[in-house]
Amino acid sequence: MRRIYFDHSATTPVLPEVVEAMLPCFTQYFGNASEPHLPGREAKKLLEASRETIARSIGAQPEEIMFTSGGTESDNLALKGVAEALSKKGNHIITSSIEHPAIGNTCKYLQRRGFEITYVPVDKYAIVDPDHVAAAITDRAILISIMHANNVVG
Incomplete structure (x- = not known):
């Protein structure tokens, strides 16, 4: 087979x-x-x-071009790097409620350091509604991090 x-x-x-x-x-x-x-x-x-x-x-x-040990390190580097680089412009990060732990845990870390994190919901099919993302955007938003395909449900 x-x-x-x-x-x-x-x-x-x-x-x-x-x-x-x-x-x-x-x-x-x-x-x-x-x-x-x-x-x-x-x-x-x-x-x-x-x-x-x-x-x-x-x-x-x-x-x-930066080489990392894998996806988790890359996610951490990207989120922390953007947050630090743009912290003078804003402190708001938008993500979904079902992101990979590499993103979710980094967002929690950034939240403890004063960043505002908005978790947009997903529907029963684990799909993020673009209108929910648009509604979450504020003038302090510096990053939207939402995966293209979920690592668990596709």
Whole structure:
């Protein structure tokens, strides 16, 4: 029987081509890219080449590309970064009531630090009504963070 995987929003199987491309990183160039020794310099060279390739493919500058350990760290970095960068313009963040814990917990953290968090409701199908989002926007709003597809219900 053919197996069909439906949880790509949580994790995705790695394509064989990607495994093949990454194999040298796992077997030869596994040094800490922050260290000055030869294995570190080799790893840093590969890391910077990857950064340049990604930047070029999306029309960004290499210094705009950040690598993280995963989605939770990325969510934390994005929310905290926007909140800090725009805190002089406002302190209001809008999200939904069923966001991934990486967003929900970061919003709770920001709320403890004085940010106003609005949680817009979802309907019985876990869908966010755009009108509810629009109604939640205030002149102090600096960020709307709502996932495209829910990690549990799709």
